[in-house]
Amino acid sequence: xxxxxxxxxxxxxxxxxxxxxxxxxxxxxxxxxxxxxxxxxxxxxxxxxxxxxxxxxxxxxxxxxxxxxxxxxxxxxxxxxxxxxxxxxxxxxxxxxxxxxxxxxxxxxxxxxxxxxxxxxxxxxxxxxxxxxxxxxxxxxxxxxxxxxxxxxxxxxxxxxxxxxxxxxxxxxxxxxxxxxxxxxxxxxxxxxxxxxxxxxxxxxxxxxxxxxxxxxxxxxxxxxxxxxxxxxxxxxxxxxxxxxxxxxxxxxxxxxxxxxxxxxxxxxxxxxxxxxxxxxxxxxxxxxxxxxxxxxxxxxxxxxxxxxx
Amino acid sequence: xxxxxxxxxxxxxxxxxxxxxxxxxxxxxxxxxxxxxxxxxxxxxxxxxxxxxxxxxxxxxxxxxxxxxxxxxxxxxxxxxxxxxxxxxxxxxxxxxxxxxxxxxxxxxxxxxxxxxxxxxxxxxxxxxxxxxxxxxxxxxxxxxxxxxxxxxxxxxxxxxxxxxxxxxxxxxxxxxxxxxxxxxxxxxxxxxxxxxxxxxxxxxxxxxxxxxxxxxxxxxxxxxxxxxxxxxxxxxxxxxxxxxxxxxxxxxxxxxxxxxx
Numbered sequence: 001x002x003x004x005x006x007x008x009x010x011x012x013x014x015x016x017x018x019x020x021x022x023x024x025x026x027x028x029x030x031x032x033x034x035x036x037x038x039x040x041x042x043x044x045x046x047x048x049x050x051x052x053x054x055x056x057x058x059x060x061x062x063x064x065x066x067x068x069x070x071x072x073x074x075x076x077x078x079x080x081x082x083x084x085x086x087x088x089x090x091x092x093x094x095x096x097x098x099x100x101x102x103x104x105x106x107x108x109x110x111x112x113x114x115x116x117x118x119x120x121x122x123x124x125x126x127x128x129x130x131x132x133x134x135x136x137x138x139x140x141x142x143x144x145x146x147x148x149x150x151x152x153x154x155x156x157x158x159x160x161x162x163x164x165x166x167x168x169x170x171x172x173x174x175x176x177x178x179x180x181x182x183x184x185x186x187x188x189x190x191x192x193x194x195x196x197x198x199x200x201x202x203x204x205x206x207x208x209x210x211x212x213x214x215x216x217x218x219x220x221x222x223x224x225x226x227x228x229x230x231x232x233x234x235x236x237x238x239x240x241x242x243x244x245x246x247x248x249x250x251x252x253x254x255x256x257x258x259x260x261x262x263x264x265x266x267x268x269x270x271x272x273x274x275x276x277x278x279x280x281x282x283x284x285x286x287x288x289x290x291x292x293x294x295x296x297x298x299x300x301x302x303x304x305x306x307x308x309x310x
Numbered sequence: 311x312x313x314x315x316x317x318x319x320x321x322x323x324x325x326x327x328x329x330x331x332x333x334x335x336x337x338x339x340x341x342x343x344x345x346x347x348x349x350x351x352x353x354x355x356x357x358x359x360x361x362x363x364x365x366x367x368x369x370x371x372x373x374x375x376x377x378x379x380x381x382x383x384x385x386x387x388x389x390x391x392x393x394x395x396x397x398x399x400x401x402x403x404x405x406x407x408x409x410x411x412x413x414x415x416x417x418x419x420x421x422x423x424x425x426x427x428x429x430x431x432x433x434x435x436x437x438x439x440x441x442x443x444x445x446x447x448x449x450x451x452x453x454x455x456x457x458x459x460x461x462x463x464x465x466x467x468x469x470x471x472x473x474x475x476x477x478x479x480x481x482x483x484x485x486x487x488x489x490x491x492x493x494x495x496x497x498x499x500x501x502x503x504x505x506x507x508x509x510x511x512x513x514x515x516x517x518x519x520x521x522x523x524x525x526x527x528x529x530x531x532x533x534x535x536x537x538x539x540x541x542x543x544x545x546x547x548x549x550x551x552x553x554x555x556x557x558x559x560x561x562x563x564x565x566x567x568x569x570x571x572x
Contacts (some may be wrong), residue, residue, distance in 0.1 A: 035489065162378070166378075168378070171364065173364065173368075186467070204497070206497060206499050208502050208506060212502075213499050213536075214497065262460075264458075276497035276498075278456060284546075
């Protein structure tokens, strides 16, 4: 838990505040603004694997290509290779969300609230998201805010891809009166877009409701007439992201670890740093410093690449 | 309390040439052909009902859709549904508005649960307790190392629900969610699945021997466990989880041994 030894700011280049991550408008995203350090369950305090005592510095410090030169760029490229793919899924999800919003708006013009059956029109789009991103997205759909539907207090329209057999729909207990209903409004992938109005990436977390795997859920807010009406989202298996990241991490030739916005290790090229465990709590991360982070990549994912000494 | 159980454990000859235990017979010699598939589907459905993912009165999707979802033939699915019907967990109604409906009444009477308890030998109960302690202990230790603030908040919500629970079903569900969420906070899909399997197998029984007066203390055990997880004390968390499961096992054994012989 001791603060890892860090290079001086001068060595690493001028710090770039996370909040100032360039909001490069990405196709389909409602806003390119950052997911914020609070994309995760906790608070901003969870963000940095290096947010240890006295962390006046910033994970994105290398973004402003300071003295690192080629190394910084390589690290930024390795990070962007991964975040880019996930952001493509996010863009597809944003399109799904816009379609859901359009359906709701249409119902509104007809002077009525949305009905469950209206949402079946989204099925082809969901199928498209899942087939187009079959290497990453294993499930996708929309989840509505309580009260947004005329005929159901809560609603999950979520499908996952069966091996070759088309789509299967998720059934969960949505009755708040039930002793154990699935309250999706408390999940990060629902709460964060609701609170911030921005896309979010939740996880990695153990999803025992749908995928039964270690999972990320990317989501975007759906708003109807300026009001939050729910989220559109997709499930991405953490193992797939890890596979995607490992060649790049290994190619760097140093210890390299990809860390989520909440500070959990997503992928590591060394056995000394375990995936899924908060980086801050791993002795193997003590020597590591942020080499690229939010701000070094164009998209909104708050992921950071940590690397060891040469 | 740990003492008496481990003494019991030690007294058992390990690979005894005794009669084949029924549990072993069941798992070892279970058919693995088409019958196995129906059994798997039935187990998944039972699990969903026990964990409250499928509600009392809820209509299951049409057989063809459900078969497609599980990737099995309609014949296999019907076989699985027949199992659930036999167990009284599903009711099939014909005609308009018909279909298969989940039967999982909230206030299941303990009397119904004596039968499954009677079917388990003390040896099996002890063994299930060992398995549960191993899984819950490992999950608690890892959760203390790996849980973040949000995970702890979720866990505390379920403990509140457990304190507020009034029926056996409510208590069992809140308790199951606590253990499943601890395994999820350990970042382990495998431990999470193990907890889900264990809870659907014996979850109904766990609260059976607990009196109304004892319930707050049992909820308190969960609270102490979550305190240890939050304060990142892995060994303490493991110890508390193991003790908690061992105490439950002891209560169950006690109840089992007091059941009138039949």
